[in-house]
Amino acid sequence: MNSIELGDLTADFAHLIRRVEQSGARVEVTEGGAPRGVLLPSAELAELEHFGQRVRGGPRPWSGTIGPTPAGPQRQGPYVRYPHSDAVRMTFARDHLVVAELRSVEELAWLEEKARTGRQGSMGPKQAAAFEEFLARRRPTGDGIAWIAGSWREQEPFTVLEFLEGPTPEAVALGYGADAQDVADGLLLHQVRERSDREGGEDFLDVLAFGEADGWTWLGHHDFGGALSPVLDPPASQRITLTATMAKGLYQFDYARDGVHQNPFPLEPAEDGRHDMYELIWYTPGRTPFAPDAPLGFLNPHIRRAEEQTDYTDGMSLFFAGLERAFGLSLPREALVSGQVRCARPARARG
Template sequence: MEITKRTLAEAWQRAAARHALLAGVGLPPVTYSEDELEEWAERAEEAGEGGLFLLLDEDGTVHGRHGPYQEAFATRDLEQVLYLIAEAAMRERGGVLGEVADALGRIDPGWGRRFRAGGLDDPGTLEACGRDPLEGLAWIAGSWREQAPYTTLAFFRTAPGRTVDAERLALLYGADPAQVAAGTRLKDLKAVDSGRAHWDRQWKSCCFGQAGGWTFLLHHETPPGAFADKEAYAALGIRESVWLTATSAKAIYTFDYVRDGRRVADDMGAVELIWYEHGRAPFLRGGELDFVNRALRRAELDHPELTSTFELYFHALEESLGLRLPRRDFAEGEVLAAYWAGA
């Protein structure tokens, strides 16, 4: 059935009548154009209000927006629209996410399970994480937000059962061949250049290795001519890469996921980690990065002790993509490291 404003209003009226928790929750503003939606959003902002806005296409697709530009979902499934309206309404009432999940579960048990899973389908029973969330990757989130130990955390993966050669990758980026061949470690660099000297030179260094099936390369600035040998770079067989980049002194933290040479992002522009607000999916629901949305919701519910959105985000990347960094190797300085050649 094609969704129209009338069918949407009637369906929401029936849904709201099902439970007292939805009493008084009206249908969000339904608009037919970007300009009309922007006008609604501006009036709401001037009145100190927010919430969900709906944009209805001629083909019956319903777009949910937080503000005039941040798209939360796009679907032609009426039941999904009703659920997402209810979800937004329960979130706006406040309370911890477990209380939001319980409220949605009282309205509809499937809605409660759906909220806990973070997706748009009823997932059935879910198991809790049961692990230390600050081990695999999230241990580095706090220092990385302060742009330490490196501003760029890059991860590379090839076909299942194979790994990207970490030393070859570091050399193609410009690591000193002698230090790579010698198996130089981070503590070796610090021993050679102690104190201020290492602090100055670390901007021209990198750390590299393998963890969780990924090859990692951490660095600040990329030297001129990095991976200039494109044939050698292609021979590494990289199929996927993840880039977490902090821009010094500008508080810009970006996430990029590339698979088979294509950026996975639902045609979004730069994806900044600061877009993620606790309890609200940062990516399009049902979109290409919805697997991160789902992992974030599980992280939020499984680990209410985590209050840092960066730690939650990193834990979600560990759960969804398998990203890891060897905490002990970094703490003890055992991770492989090198300065850029000629640094």
């Protein structure tokens, strides 16, 4: 990428803009030798903006400098330069058509990262299906979660298992109403169990266990009867909830993305009212659990791979193994069994 000083650009831009328009090449703009911005063709910028807008993220970097109202447009040959009020960006046009833009180094880097992520999610139907097939063949990392499916079905060690992407374990625990002192002290699950064994009672049933594995915050808890009041703002980018109610034979799976519940059924027609969780007893190994046009249809190839590549035979374990492959979920088996995981009591229950 060629380079030019900002003063040289503003003094004589016609020749440079013609070269950018004809070659499609970027030009680095410096000031005193330090990078100031990048001049790039408008078509390339439009492509970056198109894919970048598909991705939610932090605020667009801003120079923080607001100068006086820019002077009027400056013309050189067939080209016109339009300066912006942030004293960095510039727009160059020819015959009322934008042909090049100058953007700050920070803004362009931010936009390129968003566009890169946006392109990954932009696939045609055949390409998307092939990519899902590729992802479904990945082996889970760590201990996975299928190992806990059998005991979870009996509500051991927890009634509810949750996985959240984005917030830290500590932030989630506090957001759920866990006692801040327990979180700060690093209370461990085995300590609560040992105290319950010595003093009696069932305090170990009233704790929120939490941790991090493979980029996900995981939670394990029982139904506190309202002791927990989950409040996360903003919501986790992804949230998976598995709830076991053995007495009623209810075993539910719920998935939300950016705070929006992902319906296990096709969204149309919506008048049937089926916008609820998925009951795991509906899943029969060997049969596709979700309609292809349902928001959860992307899970089908992952569950099929679990059926083909694992030794599990019961539906719960196979479904959990499918979630391993779809999301990369894992729970620390040895630490959970031994109680060497962090936990906290509900704030109002701490004595």
